[in-house]
Amino acid sequence: MRILLLIVFLSSYFFSPFLLLSQNREQAKVELLKERLKSATDDTNKVSLLYSISFEYKTIDPELGIKYGYESLELAKKLNWQEGIAKSYNSIGSNLYSIGELGDALGYFEKSLELNKQKKDKKEISKNLSNIGSIYYNLSNYSEALKYYQKALRISIEIGEKEGEADNNGNIGNIYSDLTNYNSALKYYNKALKLYEKTDNRRGIATILGNIGTAYMDSGQYDKALKKFEKALKLWELFGNKFGVAINLGNIANTYNYLLDYKLAMTYYEKALDINQEIGNKFGSAAIMGNLGGLYYHLTQDTTIRRLKESNSNVQLDKSYNLEKSIYFSEKAIEIASEIGSKDMLREFYGYLEKAYALKKNFKKAYIYQRKWIELRDSIFSIQKTKEIAKLEAVKQSQINEKEIKLRDLELIRKSNEQYVLILGFGGGAIMLLLVFFERRKSEKLLLNILPAKIAKRLKKNEKRIADRFENTAIIFLDIVGFTSYSKDTDPVKVVAVLNEIFTRFDSLTKEYGLEKIKTIGDCYMAAAGLPEPHPHPILSTAEFALKAQKLMQDYTTSDGYKLHFRIGIDAGPVVAGVIGERKFSYDLWGDAVNTASRMESTGIANEIQVTENFAKSLSEHSIICIERGEIEVKGKGVIKTYLLKDNQNQNR
Structure with missing residues (x-):
């Protein structure tokens, strides 16, 4: 995974329904409202002042905003003023949203929606629907988010509310952007931009320009991305909105990093970091520090150093200096990411430190961070699966x-x-x-x-739910070691071509040895023997497949001279296999053997095949040699004995 994707989390803040205003302007407005509050009596006017103060605090001090929201709600209930109750619910929900309490925020938005439906207040209903959509968007439930945004958009168009129409076009654009359908994202973003220009909403224009820039950046159109980010940056600077300034500085840095202009990338990252620290934006600070940690690590790589020397770059190329910088920024990023509880960022930063300490030959610390990375990867695996299914469901609903x-x-x-x-x-x-x-x-x-042939036949017979248990299977994972470093400095088209060439070779081997390809996960290839059709010798065939793959790839070098290494892990045992969802999205496997095989790969050694003791014993009657590696710690298993697979020709190596 490219580290720069983290910055997208920042840009996704752009288009919640709560568009950013200048902090100075917000604070001044709050002070004016609080001054009026001093002379207010306990009537509907005081309720209006309280919920307005609460709402303005959502980007200044959400905890204080919640306090004012509850005061507003209490008085509105005392006066039995339904409009005030509905708006109090909305302001409390907005502040809860700002601090990440999404479940509680959803409850308050739904209460507000119910009251506004009773009053048939379409403008407020549209706002509620949009807010609820943003909750689901942040939970990665894209199908629900899309449903609510589209409802809000229809109402905004019906009542001629241009601001709401623009906001919801932008929100829908965000969903398409997350689904990497950038053409559709740009279509909705440009609709929003035209509406903001018609209403002369400059903050809306600045916001949407940043989102358009992100879509261009993610789709590899870097020159267009820079132009949009720079336009957005000028507007946020004009408003004095430091949050918006920091986001666009980070995105400009991000783009220069993609363009391999490390000097400019560093300059903009450092500017963004200074502002994020000044305004107390911990999420932004962690993301920028992590990106700097990753950038400095790439400057320790020989291929990067060689290329920069050839181009006479003025970037500091001292490997020891850059390694220490990488460790410093990664550790700082982890400290903040731990504080805010961002598992995705932590997993990424643990990966940086594992590689950095290994390069420094501090293998004890490298191992510690490898274990942390593996534990987090496993803990969020099911979350990612849920997100993937949600994404696919949204794609289905929107027919893309x-x-x-x-x-x-x-x-x-x-x-x-x-x-x-x-x-x-x-x-x-x-x-x-x-x-x-x-x-x-x-x-x-x-x-x-x-889909596998047998599964396709069952689906054609309208079999609704497919889930089978297979007792005698073998699972294999093949991972390309160091592919992230290679892809960072290589043209994306070439990266895909390399993966395609490698995986096509593996596809041919699965046919030769009777395995079923299950899926690819980034640069990792997963296959199994013994399903969906029984296999007479699943363990032996998988071992032979692994040895042939190892031999086939042992001297693999890309067309640009980069030598790749492979790490293979295998286990055997019962699994459950089936089709995810009702719309035949994918065929997948679950079971202890799947998890253990994955961990055999992740804890393995480059250019080796690591297998479990159970798998090794099953090969005792065959000519394949299993050499004891020793005991290693495996999550969920404790300390277990593992073996390295060798054939007769390799046993003396």
């Missing part, structure tokens, strides 16, 4: 899932073909039957590229 479209097309082709056969009769039947045959062959091939 290409696989879904392909599967629907296959069904339409099948039905259409059947109709053609019935209608044509004997006259042109022979020709049409031939066409049908070839169409069906093409459809079958497309379907088999998505």
